[in-house]
Amino acid sequence: MKIKEYRNQFIQALTSMYGEGEAESFFYLILEEKQQLKRIDLALHPDLEISEEEISVWNSILEQLKLEIPIQYLLGKTSFYGLDFEVNSAVLIPRPETEELVDWIVSNVLKNGRSKSIKILDIGTGSGCIAVSLAKNLPNAEVFAIDVSEKALATAQKNAERNEVEVTFISQNILETLDLGQEFDIIVSNPPYVRNLEKEEIKKNVLANEPHLALFVEDNDALIFYRKIAELAQKNLSDSGQLYFEINQYLGQEMVDLLEKMNFKNIELRKDIYENDRMTRAEFR
Structure with a gap:
């Protein structure tokens, strides 16, 4: 069969579920x-x-796409901030909004000369997308990354090697951490922040496939990770050090209030490309 003919069948089979444009993009990614x-x-x-034999491989991927398994997991890779990353069911698929957070940090560091x-x-590193991207783009940086998941850390280590950077990965439960043991010029985190009440807004393929440990927090304490990380930042940020967060779009003002109550200064709340409150930056001293 000609690939062109199979292409038409493939796109037609997925158009009702994903739309023609996304179905076509899947085809060319797999191609x-x-x-x-x-x-x-x-x-x-x-x-x-x-x-x-090749058609059999394609058909297998097609059937899994019909089950709404993310294309990134099926291919085992994705692109983030111009770099290639391995992804699997142990880690979240990196989002464009997180690229904006990385770019904010890189721009600020370079601007300050x-x-x-x-x-x-990087706290809660997952695939390592933040830590690895920062290490790649800031060659003068010594980058450390923490995660509670051993499988996530194994994936992150592979991604550091894939992109030829050095990152020190640490297995640690941040909620049980009393002190980070050293000072950092930048602490960044994209922790779990989706409340259970927001599950209905999450796409089915995310709910069914991506790790809930990295996604969800209890409704009655949605800022638990931010509060804990901010407490550690009070002890472990260097003079003029900066704390960056990716945040829940519905809790922008609550995040600013939290940081203000904890005596952080120069607090910035920034929107993402979709005009949602998505990230904060703050200093402690």
């Missing part, structure tokens, strides 16, 4: 990963054939 071909190759060589070595800590 590049499984066939090492790009869209232009298909345009230039419309008679390219696909074997029965940091030529000396700085220490950065």
